[in-house]
Structures are given as structure tokens and as C-alpha cells.
Amino acid sequence: MISSRRITLKTFPEGLPEDSDFEIVDVELAAPNKDQLLIQVTHLSIDAFIRTTLGSGGLHTQADIGDPVTALGVGKVIASGTNDFQEGDWVAGPTLAQSHALMPAAAFQKIHPGNESPSKFLGVFGMTTGLTAYAGMARLGQVQQGDTVVVSAAAGAVGSMACQIAKHLGGTVIGIAGGPQKTQYLLEDVGCDKAIDYKGEDVAAQLDTLAPNGINVFFDNVGGDILDHVLNRIAPGARVVLCGAISQYDDLSDVTGPSQYLKIAERNAQMLGFTVDHYAAEFPEFVAQLQTWSEAGLHLSEHIESGIEKFPHALRTMFNGGHMGKLLVEL
Ligand SMILES: NC(=O)c1ccc[n+]([C@@H]2O[C@H](COP(=O)([O-])OP(=O)(O)OC[C@H]3O[C@@H](n4cnc5c(N)ncnc54)[C@H](OP(=O)(O)O)[C@@H]3O)[C@@H](O)[C@H]2O)c1
Structure with missing residues (x-):
């Protein structure tokens, strides 16, 4: 069993999300079933759309009270229920706001950070x-x-x-x-x-x-x-x-x-x-062009908050303009 620390929705925020709108919950995760991955999340992307899932009525899927808050993340596979992914693979996808994710493998794609931070796959290539x-x-x-x-x-x-x-x-x-x-x-x-x-x-x-x-x-x-x-x-x-x-x-x-x-x-x-x-079919082409421009200087600075407990603070930072470049939570 692996313990995952997650951020769940406690109350629908009115205006700027407050710490008191969220709860920090520890849950035990089992080993992955067939076609599932168990992922140790290393970075979460703080995105404006997360706010629109917290009860304001539109645009994206709505969270219910008690649900884990939505988030995209990157992390390392620590156990795999499919031959398509191996332990140690790096992946990107909808991890939710949590330290470990037990998820369908089909929702994730492999990334190859090499010597760079995997967070680049939430930023420049995100x-x-x-x-x-x-x-x-x-x-x-x-x-x-x-x-x-x-x-x-x-x-x-x-x-x-x-x-x-x-x-x-x-x-x-x-x-x-x-x-x-x-x-x-x-x-x-x-x-x-x-x-x-x-x-x-x-x-x-x-x-x-x-x-x-x-x-x-x-x-x-x-x-x-x-x-x-x-x-x-x-x-x-x-x-x-x-x-x-x-x-x-x-x-x-x-x-x-x-x-x-x-x-x-x-x-x-x-x-x-x-x-x-809507442009998913063209993502490989977009990534190839961004890669070429990266070699010619295209870059993105990062603003990193540390620890899953900082997730509500980071979400608030997005709306009060307290960061430059890509806003991330590192776990
Ligand atoms: N169409 C899509 O598929 C898609 C996908 C991803 C993101 N987006 C959109 O892209 C935009 C940027 O997202 P991001 O993740 O890159 O966020 P971000 O730009 O890193 O952070 C949001 C910034 O918006 C500014 N801001 C916040 N409240 C504002 C207000 N009331 N008036 C004016 N500026 C305000 C702040 O900068 P200042 O300090 O300069 O005010 C803040 O730093 C968002 O609107 C998001 O919804 C769209």
C-alpha cells in the first residue's frame, strides 16, 4: 500500500480560493489493476481552468464537495498494470492534485525528460x-x-x-x-x-x-x-x-x-x-516546432511552490498575479 496525500474540495470558493475551501486528505492506494498505473507525482501544473471546475458553473467538468481537485501533472511510474509502461517511466497526464496517482494508463503519455526537469513537459511542451x-x-x-x-x-x-x-x-x-x-x-x-x-x-x-x-x-x-x-x-x-x-x-x-x-x-x-x-492530433507537430525554437532560445521561467500543502496557495497566486512564467507545485 502507498499513501497518497491529496487536496480535496471542502466548500465552493466564492471569489479567490481560500485555504479553508480545501482539505488535505491521506488515502491508501492499492497496487495497480490491469491497465492502471501507480504514479509518484513530482510536479503539478497550476492552471486557471482549475478555478472553473470549483463550482462556478461552466467551461469544464465541475467538482463535487469531497472530490480531489483536478490538476495536470508529471511523475514516475512506480508500478504498472500494463506492458505499455514500465516501472521508472516518466509520464504526463491528469494526475489530480495528489502526491501519488492510481489511474488508467490510457490517460497518460510517456515523456523523456533526459537531463532536464520533467516540469518542462508542463511548461514549454505542456x-x-x-x-x-x-x-x-x-x-x-x-x-x-x-x-x-x-x-x-x-x-x-x-x-x-x-x-x-x-x-x-x-x-x-x-x-x-x-x-x-x-x-x-x-x-x-x-x-x-x-x-x-x-x-x-x-x-x-x-x-x-x-x-x-x-x-x-x-x-x-x-x-x-x-x-x-x-x-x-x-x-x-x-x-x-x-x-x-x-x-x-x-x-x-x-x-x-x-x-x-x-x-x-x-x-x-x-x-x-x-x-x-481540439488540436490534439497536431500536438506532435507543435512539439517538434517548439523543440526547434527551444534550441534557438525559446524558454520559460518557473515559479515553484514546494509541497502538496501549498496547492491552494499556488492556485490563489495565479489569480493575484504573484508569479512570472510557469506556476508549479513541486512534490
Ligand atoms: N484555450 C485554452 O485551451 C487554454 C489552455 C490553457 C490556458 N488557457 C488560458 O490562458 C490564460 C493564461 O493561463 P496561464 O495558465 O498561463 O496563467 P498565467 O498567465 O500564468 O497566470 C494568470 C495571470 O493572469 C493575470 N490575471 C489574473 N487575474 C487577472 C485579472 N482580473 N485581470 C487581468 N489579469 C489577471 C495575472 O497576471 P498579472 O499580474 O499580469 O495580472 C496572472 O499572473 C488563462 O486565461 C487560461 O484560462 C486557455
Whole structure:
């Protein structure tokens, strides 16, 4: 028997998730049955979608009280009920927020971290990070050489990757993030051409100055006012990519939509939404391209919280902007 420490839902959070909304529970896990894996989880990905599973009514599967909280993770197989996986294999998949996972093998894929941290398969090559940024920027945004590209929540995981992908595709990139430390990170680490601090600067005035000819591609992670400011300044034929709307996730039953959406019609533009798993068939191609760019400098810094007990704190950090790059819990 292996003991797994997991985070379960105690109450549906109202607003920002609090520690008191969760419980830490130890459970005994049996040996894997046929076609199951027993996995020792090493890293959990903190993703905005987790908040939307905690009772706010939409987008993703809803957790019931007492359920383990959903999460993607990477880890090592410590026992296998299938010949497709061996003890010692590294895997990535929906581990849930727990230290050990007993799961159907079919939900997991092998990863090969080599000398690198397995966390890279949640970040640069992670479905909800690198692959999301690639799908949104390359497939939907279709960035062309010389395009002016704006990215919101640019200093976060998807945003940092989206900015770099746009640069690789030939765009001039303006990143929007909260606070001077983040704008400095965007300019010095991520490689944005320009950065706007939406908490300390007038976003509309800054966009007028930095994108005088209009915005060709907007990769939006935030929604709300920032989306409206950009819609007002899109260039003819622009692509507005709805990756996420983190400003709206606390209450999905009362989402504020863009008031400037008529600019889409006026400027012959497109507004396109997506969910990354719809591109699953293309993931090998996305990974190959990201691998090539990684060798040319594409990277993602990590913000790591240690210990499964830090999971609620890490989830809160995602919504109060307390991290840069990829937010992870290391076990
Ligand atoms: N379409 C898909 O398939 C898909 C897949 C994965 C993720 N996503 C979306 O991608 C977005 C980014 O996810 P991520 O995992 O990379 O998170 P992240 O960007 O690493 O973290 C979220 C960031 O959002 C900003 N933020 C939080 N609340 C905000 C608010 N009210 N107004 C403005 N900014 C706010 C914070 O940065 P500041 O300090 O700059 O405010 C925070 O650091 C999310 O919207 C997520 O839902 C979509």
C-alpha cells in the first residue's frame, strides 16, 4: 500500500480560493489493476481552468464537495498494470492534485525528460502552456512577418510562450502585464519589443503610442477592459484570439463581454476562440516546432511552490498575479 496525500474540495470558493475551501486528505492506494498505473507525482501544473471546475458553473467538468481537485501533472511510474509502461517511466497526464496517482494508463503519455526537469513537459511542451500558446498564436493568430501582436497576461505561462512564438513568427510584440517587475521581465527575459503595465499605466494611451498603425493579432488571456481597449485599435483584417478570460473566472454565470465587438465587423476582422485539446492530433507537430525554437532560445521561467500543502496557495497566486512564467507545485 502507498499513501497518497491529496487536496480535496471542502466548500465552493466564492471569489479567490481560500485555504479553508480545501482539505488535505491521506488515502491508501492499492497496487495497480490491469491497465492502471501507480504514479509518484513530482510536479503539478497550476492552471486557471482549475478555478472553473470549483463550482462556478461552466467551461469544464465541475467538482463535487469531497472530490480531489483536478490538476495536470508529471511523475514516475512506480508500478504498472500494463506492458505499455514500465516501472521508472516518466509520464504526463491528469494526475489530480495528489502526491501519488492510481489511474488508467490510457490517460497518460510517456515523456523523456533526459537531463532536464520533467516540469518542462508542463511548461514549454505542456498542453495547457506551450501547446496552447502555439495553437493560439500560430494556428489561429496566423502571425505574419511585420504584424503588430499584443498579448495580455503576457508575463504568465501561456503569455510568455505566446510572446516568444509571435517573435519567432516575425511579429513585433507588445506584452501587457501587471506591475513594473513584470514589464521588466517581458522586455529583458521574454524578449517583447514593448510592454505595458496595465496596473500603473493608461492602456488605451499606451496602445495608441506603441501601435499607431493598429493591432494585427491580439492573443487574449484576460478579457474585460483590456479586450475592449484592443478591439478599439485593431487593424483591418486583424485576428483576435480568445485563449482565456481570467478576469471573468470567479463567476461564469455573470461574464462581462466586450462592448467594442462591432469593431470586428467594421474592420473586417475575426474573433476566434479555441480549446487546446481540439488540436490534439497536431500536438506532435507543435512539439517538434517548439523543440526547434527551444534550441534557438525559446524558454520559460518557473515559479515553484514546494509541497502538496501549498496547492491552494499556488492556485490563489495565479489569480493575484504573484508569479512570472510557469506556476508549479513541486512534490
Ligand atoms: N484555450 C485554452 O485551451 C487554454 C489552455 C490553457 C490556458 N488557457 C488560458 O490562458 C490564460 C493564461 O493561463 P496561464 O495558465 O498561463 O496563467 P498565467 O498567465 O500564468 O497566470 C494568470 C495571470 O493572469 C493575470 N490575471 C489574473 N487575474 C487577472 C485579472 N482580473 N485581470 C487581468 N489579469 C489577471 C495575472 O497576471 P498579472 O499580474 O499580469 O495580472 C496572472 O499572473 C488563462 O486565461 C487560461 O484560462 C486557455
